[in-house]
Amino acid sequence: MSVASVVVLINASAGLRAGVNLDPDALASAFADVGVKAAVDVVDPRRIPSTVGILWAGVDRPDAVIVAGGDGTVSYAAAAVVGTDVVLGVLPIGMFNHFAQQLGMPLDVGAAVRALASADVVAVDVGEVNGRTFVNQTVLGTDPKLLQVMDRIQTGQGWGRIRSAFAGSVRVMAQVPTxxxxxxxxxxxxxxxxxxxxxxxxxxxxxxxxxDVTALESLTDGALDLTVARSTSRWALVRAGWRAARSGSDALPETDTIAVPELTVTARSRTVRVGIDGEAEVLRSPLQFRVRRQALHVLVPSDLTAGA
Structure with missing residues (x-):
């Protein structure tokens, strides 16, 4: 597929990944350099869902709407367009870009623009919990900061970053319930x-x-991955992550994972604090999880779809 025109929506509140300096004019020029007409707008994240819908319903609708941000930004947009024919592209500039990486998108902005220009449209699965869409993961019972701490430990490059992440975990873990x-x-x-x-x-x-960054096929298999910590100790998780980082492993020890098509989680409390794609929310128990198969149309680099 050749993408001729796009609208790029930059999340005005997104925390940018280190080294990313996103200028709207420069971004439009980067798309122009690869033959794509791009209109770039910086929007409040709360306006992203309605903006995507308006753009797609317009007379001059683009070939795709590109959302620039991290997992949370993509989640906002996906929730509005899941089950429709809207084509979303992802420009991974946020702090956490796991969904984009699962799609095979490069993290370098220039490389990502080039990949989007020649990308193919693929229908992928999304998860849903109590009617709320998620593209990457939902975490129960804790603030998303815990996952950010564990993520930094797992992806840390060098002892400086690992020590920083571990120090951050000490502050966060005191507030995390079991x-x-x-x-x-x-x-x-x-x-x-x-x-x-x-x-x-x-x-x-x-x-x-x-x-974990896995093959694109895992987003089309109709399954959710349920991961549960074996230990009841919050600190055991951090120690396990620390050991994994020291050994160079990107796996998270002390957990068990199985694939399920749907899941019910019932808490002892009436409401449950969850992190949905990195954003803190409160939902009512029980939590009903399901997969919406191939319900989201996304741009995927053509080299990943060749021969598919």
Whole structure:
């Protein structure tokens, strides 16, 4: 597929990845250099869903709407267009870009622009919890900061970053509760009264840990990955991440992961604090998870779809 025109929506509140300096005019020029007409706008994240809908319904609708930000930004947009024919592209400039990486998008802005210009449209799965769409993962019972700490430990390059992440974990862990939940899923999966500091439900495969970046096929297999910490100790998770970082592993030890088509999580409390694609929310228990198969149309680099 050749993309001729796009609208790029930059999340005005997105935390930019280190080294990213995004100028709208420069970004439009970068697209022009690869033959794509791009209108670039900086918008409030709360306006992203409605803006995408308006653009797609317009007379001069673009070939795709590109959202520039991290997982949270993509999640905002996806929630508005899932189940429609809107084509979304992802320009990964946020702090956490796991979904973009699963799509095979390069993190370098220039390389990402070139990849989007010749990308193909692929229908991928999204997860849903109590009607709320997520593209990467939902974490139960904790603030998203915990996942950010673990992510930094797993992806840290060099002792400076690892020490910084570990120091951050000390501050965060004191505020993280240990949850007691019931889990129920098809195939005889049933756990009652499970006490754990981490329950993670991922769209696609997360079997190597929180920061897992897997093949595109895992976003089209109709499964969610359920990851549960084996230990009841919050600190055991951080120590495990610390050991993994020292050994050069990107896997998260002390957890078990299985693939399920749907899942019910019942908490002891009436409401549950969750992190959905890095954003903190409060949902009512029980939490009903399901997969919406091939419900989101996204741009994927053509080299990943060749021969598919």
């Amino acid at each position: 949850s007691r939940v019931d889990l129920q899923a098809p195939g005889g999966v049933s756990r009652r009264g499970l006490r754990t500091p981490l329950v993670l439900v991922g769209n696609g495969s997360h079997r190597r840990g929180i920061s």
